[in-house]
Amino acid sequence: MNLLSARHITHGYQARSGIGARANKNIVLEDVSLAIAPGETVALLGRSGCGKSTLARLLVGLENPDSGEVEFEGQPVRRLDKAGRARLYRTVQMVFQDPPGAVNPRATVGEIVGEPLGPLCGLRGNDARDRVMALLRAVQLSEDDYGKYPQQMSGGQLQRVCIARALGPDPKLIILDEAVSNLDLHLQTQMLDLFEALRQEHGVSYLFVTHDLRLVERFCSRLVVMAQGRIVEESAVAQPLALRSPEGKALAQAVLPPFPRARPAHAEGSLLPAGA
Amino acid sequence: MKPLTLSIQNLSAYSERQGVRHSLLNDVSLDIRAGEVLALIGASGSGKSLTCSVSLGLLPPGVRRAGGSVAVDGQPQPPEPLRGRLVATIMQNPRSAFNPVRTMRQHAYETFRALSIPKPEWPSRIEQAMQEAGLDDAARVLDLHSFEMSGGMLQRMMIALALASEAPFLFADEPTTDLDLIVQREILELLDRLRTERGLGILLVTHDMGVVAAIADRVAVMDAGRILERGPVMEIFHHPRHSQTRRLVDAHLSLYRLDRAA
Numbered sequence: 001m002n003l004l005s006a007r008h009i010t011h012g013y014q015a016r017s018g019i020g021a022r023a024n025k026n027i028v029l030e031d032v033s034l035a036i037a038p039g040e041t042v043a044l045l046g047r048s049g050c051g052k053s054t055l056a057r058l059l060v061g062l063e064n065p066d067s068g069e070v071e072f073e074g075q076p077v078r079r080l081d082k083a084g085r086a087r088l089y090r091t092v093q094m095v096f097q098d099p100p101g102a103v104n105p106r107a108t109v110g111e112i113v114g115e116p117l118g119p120l121c122g123l124r125g126n127d128a129r130d131r132v133m134a135l136l137r138a139v140q141l142s143e144d145d146y147g148k149y150p151q152q153m154s155g156g157q158l159q160r161v162c163i164a165r166a167l168g169p170d171p172k173l174i175i176l177d178e179a180v181s182n183l184d185l186h187l188q189t190q191m192l193d194l195f196e197a198l199r200q201e202h203g204v205s206y207l208f209v210t211h212d213l214r215l216v217e218r219f220c221s222r223l224v225v226m227a228q229g230r231i232v233e234e235s236a237v238a239q240p241l242a243l244r245s246p247e248g249k250a251l252a253q254a255v256l257p258p259f260p261r262a263r264p265a266h267a268e269g270s271l272l273p274a275g276a
Numbered sequence: 277m278k279p280l281t282l283s284i285q286n287l288s289a290y291s292e293r294q295g296v297r298h299s300l301l302n303d304v305s306l307d308i309r310a311g312e313v314l315a316l317i318g319a320s321g322s323g324k325s326l327t328c329s330v331s332l333g334l335l336p337p338g339v340r341r342a343g344g345s346v347a348v349d350g351q352p353q354p355p356e357p358l359r360g361r362l363v364a365t366i367m368q369n370p371r372s373a374f375n376p377v378r379t380m381r382q383h384a385y386e387t388f389r390a391l392s393i394p395k396p397e398w399p400s401r402i403e404q405a406m407q408e409a410g411l412d413d414a415a416r417v418l419d420l421h422s423f424e425m426s427g428g429m430l431q432r433m434m435i436a437l438a439l440a441s442e443a444p445f446l447f448a449d450e451p452t453t454d455l456d457l458i459v460q461r462e463i464l465e466l467l468d469r470l471r472t473e474r475g476l477g478i479l480l481v482t483h484d485m486g487v488v489a490a491i492a493d494r495v496a497v498m499d500a501g502r503i504l505e506r507g508p509v510m511e512i513f514h515h516p517r518h519s520q521t522r523r524l525v526d527a528h529l530s531l532y533r534l535d536r537a538a
Contacts, residue, residue, distance in 0.1 A: 048427060048456040097454075151337075155368075156320025156483070182368075182453050184320050184483040186527040211456040214486075214531040254457035256486025258532040260509040 001074055003173050003205055004059055004092060005035035009068035011054060028054045029065070030229045036173060039203040043216040043237070045251060046226035052209045053097070055226070056175050059207070060094045061085070090120045093166035097178035099158040103150050109136070110146040113164045120169040135164040140190055156183045163191060170202070177209045192219050213255050217241050225251070279348045279362065282308040282445045282477060284331045287344030289501075300326055300339060302501045308445055311475040313467070315488045315509070317524060318498030324481045327498070328447045332359050360391060364438030368450035370430035374422035380433055381418040387437055405440035409433070410466055428459035435466065439474075446470075449481040464491050485528035489513065497521045 012027040029051045036042055046052050058065050061077045070077040072088050080088060096102040103112050113132045117123040123131055133143050139160040150158055159182060166174055174195070180188045196219065198204040208220055216223055217239060225233035225248045233245035243252050289301040301323050308314050316324050329336065331346050333355025346353050348362060359365075367373055374383060384402040393401065406414040409432045422430060431451060438446055448467065452460035468491050470476045482488060488495060488509065496506040497520060505518040514536065516522045522536075529535055 046456075047458055154321040154325075182450075182483075184318075184524075184527075185485060185531070186523055187320065189527050189530065211458075213457075218531060250458055254461045256457075256461075256484070257489045258486070258529055258534050259513055260489040260492070262510065 002035040002071070003038050003073065005033075005071045006055065006059060006065075007033050007069045007071065009033070009055070009058060009065040009070065011058060011063070011065045011068075028229050029058070031068075032226075032229070032231055033068075034059075034224060034231070036205050036207055038172065039199060039205055040222065041199065041206045041208060041220045043220035043223040044207055044209045044226065045211060045213070045216065045223060046247065047211060047251070050226045050247075051229040052226055053177055056094065056177050056207065056209055060092050060175060061088055086120065089116075090169045091172045092175065093169065093171035093173070094175040095159075095162050095166045095177065095179035097181070099155060099162050099182075100150060102162050103158065105150050107149075108146065109141075109148050109150075109153070109161050112150075112161055113168060116165060117168050131168065132164075135167055138167065138194060139164045140187065156187060159183055160187070160191070167198070171204065172202075173205045173207065175207045175209065178211075180215065181210060181212055188215070195219070211251060213241060213243075213251055278310060278475065279444050280310045281349055282363065283347045283350075284308075284327070285345050285347060287327065287331055288342040289326065289330045289335070289339055290342050291338045292340070293338075300501050301330060301344075304344070304498075304501070304503055306479070306496055306503070306506075308477045308479045310444060310477040311471055312493040313471055313478045313480050313491050315480045315482060315492035315495045316498060317482060317485070317488060317495060318504075318520075320483065322498045323501040324498055325449050326501075328365070328449055328479065328481060331355075332363060332365070332447070334359075360387070360441055360443065362443055363445045363447055364441050364443040365447045365449070366431065366434040366438055366451050368453050370427065370434045370454075371422055373434060374430065376422055379419055379421055380425075383433075384418070384437060384440060387441060391441060402436065402440050406433070406436040408439055408470075409436035410462070411436060426459075427455050428463070431455060431459075431463055432466070435463075435470075439470070444475075445477045445479070447479045447481075450483070451480070452487060453482070453484070460487075467491060485513075485524060497524070 009029055009032045011029040012025040014025055032055060044052050057063050058070055064078050072080065075084065077088065110132050113135055114128050117128045117131055132146065136143060136145060141157060141160055159179065163179060180191050183191060195206060210216065216237060220237050223235060223237050224231055225243065225245055227247040233243060233248050241252065243249055284304060284306045287301050287304040290297045290299050304327050306314065316327065318324050330341055335341060346358060385398055388398050403414040406417065411417050411432050452463050455463060464487065467478060471478055480492065492509045494506065495509050495512040497504045497518060499520050505521050512521060513525055516525050525536060
C-alpha cells in the first residue's frame, strides 16, 4: 500500500489586487496525482512557481485541496479522526526551505528540536533531552548548540536544526522542500548520506523537492517533473539522467559546470558552457 | 578615474558571551579588483558573510570589530562612505531586502536621495539600470511591490539598484542560492556581463563550487574566521593546497561523479 498519495488534486489561491477589489482564483495545481511507497525516494523537480511547494503542503495536510484527495495509508486525509491526524503528523514530517521562518525566534535550539517529542512521541524531561542531543549529533551540530537561539546560528546550521526536528518522531516519510540546497556541499553530502542510512535501516521514504538535478541523480530512485501546476514527466532515475520533457531539458541545461573553463582574463562572451 | 582595487586588510572581529571573547574573524585580508570576480568560499559559519558586513561597518548585534581597515587604491576608507557609494550589496534573500509597503520606484528614489543624486536624473537612471539588469518592462515593474514579484525579478531589481548607484564594487552574498537553476544561470550570466562590460569588481560569497566554476576568476577559502588559501580558480580546482579546500572541491565533484584527476 502507498504511504501517501495525491489523487487528481486541483488547488488554487484567491488573488487580490490592491485593497481586494478584484479577486480571481489563481490555479496552482491542476489534476496532479502522485503516490509514494514505503522506502521510496521520489524527486519532485521544477522551476520556482511550478507548484512543487504547494503540492508538498497539501501532502502533509497543512491545507486541503480544492478538489481531489490526499490519502494517508489509504484513508482520505480530510476525513482522518484525531488519532489518525496524530499518526499522520508522526509518520510524515516536512523540512521547509526557509529555516529562519520555520523556527520560533524566541525558542532555543533544544526547545525547537524537542517540541514535537512530547505530543507526538510521549518523550519528556531527560528522555526528551537525550533524544534532542542525539538528534543534534546526527545532523553534525554540537551539544553546545542546545541552548543557542536561532539568530546565533548560520543559515546552514539552522537548516540542520529543522532537519533534526523532523527526524525526532522517527517519521516514515520526510518531505524535503529544498531542504539541503542552502547547505554547503559537504554538509549536503553528509545529510544525504544520513537520509540514505535511515532509508536502508528503517525504510524511510523521501519526497525530495528540488531544482538541483545533481542531487537527484545521487539520491533518488524516481523523478517527477512539474511545470505550470501539472506533472509533465515521470520516470525512474537512470544514470546518466535523460530527461525528455522540454521543462526537464531546460533544468538539465542549467546545471552548473563541474570545472572552471580555461579562459583569458576579461574575455568577451558567455563564460558558462554552451547550450543555454 | 575608476578605482581599481578594494582591499580588506587584516580584518578581525569577535563576540563576547559571559565575559568570554569568541574570535569570529581573524586577520582576514582580501583584494577585490575591478573587472574580476573573487569568490569567497568556506563551510557554513566560517565567517564569509560576516567578512562582507564587518568590512562595510555593519556589525550584527553583539559583534565587535577588533581591527583592520578597508582601502580603495591604497587610500584608507571609513565604512560609511563605502556603503552604497563605492560598494553596492546584493543578498541571498532579495525579498527581505525590500520594504513590502513601498514600490520599486520608491526604493530606487530612496537610494538616489541617500546618494545625493540630482532629482531630474532619477527616472532615466533607474530605467537604464533596470534595462541593463534584464528588467525590460521598467515602467510597469517600478509600480510593483516586492510581494508582486518573483525571486528572480527581485534579484534583478537588487542588481539594478546596485548598478544605478554606479558603485564600482559589488558584494554579492549567495546571490543565486534561493533562485531556481534556470534563473540562477541567467543571474550568473548577468553578473558575468557586468564584470566584463562595466568592469565591476565583485566579491561573491557562495557555498556552491558550481557557481565558482561558472564565474570566478580568483578564489579565497575561509574556515573558522581565517583565510586558509587563495588563488586563481584553476589552481583551486586542480591543485588545492589546503585539506579544507580539497574537501570542498572533492565534495563538489562527487556530485558529478568526477574526481580532481578528471
